[in-house]
Amino acid sequence: MALGCADGIKESLLLQKLPPPTLLLALDTNLSLARRAARRLHAHHKIPRKVDLTSTFTFLNPRLKNKNHQSLQTLPRLITLFGVLPNLNPLPLLRRLAQQMHPRDLLLFSVNLAPGNSSFAGARKVLPQYDNSTTRRWLEAAVKRYRPKLPPGTLEFGIHPDPNQNSLARIEARWICQKSTRIVFASRRPTASQVNSWIRATRLRTTARFSEPYGEEGLWLVSY
Structure with missing residues (x-):
């Protein structure tokens, strides 16, 4: 699930390292960008949607089934959130995501960091x-x-x-x-410690963390 995907360039780089997903939701506040991302990204099934990132994330749980009539809600999901947190109130956003996540789901998000401790x-x-x-x-x-x-x-x-x-x-x-x-x-x-405090407040668990050498950009992989 590519949340706030814009035209899907960052997500396409990630998918080069992963097998094609069963279902890909390209989700953005701009429907034309979501459609462009869906065309760019490789998946067995693709759905572009316009979303409001400040509302309840019920769109993360579509009532869909695969060809074997298995509910796709039972499959583990990777949710990506690249370049969004600097622009929205981060803690409520992460809380809304956590409320819609299931066991085995993963959330990978990026943060523009303030280097250092302040x-x-x-x-x-x-x-x-x-x-x-x-x-x-x-x-x-x-x-x-x-x-x-x-x-x-x-x-x-x-x-x-x-x-x-x-x-x-x-x-x-x-x-x-x-x-x-x-x-x-x-x-x-935010500093890295502030991001960690948001994760703890949402009761998500950090699975992995990556940062560039200057401490100005970070990636967090968290689980439910």
Whole structure:
């Protein structure tokens, strides 16, 4: 189950290491992207669906059967969640996933990390990856295209506490106008220990963990 799959590029790299699944659900907030991912990914049966990642995940339990009339709900599932956690409130998202998981299910998710032991100190180290001329041009163009009613203003990047967890740093791009300020982009940067605390809170179990040498990206494989 490719959750928040976009066009399925990351999932396709993973599937190169795995046998084709019996059923693949390509799930994204954009149905056209989910359909593109379904075409890209190899599986015996494929279903693209538009989903709301902030709602109850009942779509993770489709009432489907294989050719032997065996319910697919009884088969173990690998759920992937790549590039989503920075953009949504992470703990409620993981809790909703945990509520829909069965024994033998696995969840593989990626996290943009704050390197080190402090979310705010780590976020300051990676801030130049966001606050640069290339990202500014892209974001300013996106603001003009998708939010044309915003009054003229300037784009400012900064690090702020997440409104749901004060110890969690959130890199924000704010559109500063004369009379108002709008958040047009936000990305959470937790430490590895904060991610581990979310997993414990959902009563999931870490099966494996991977991180790149600089500690800025991580992968967690967790089980029910």
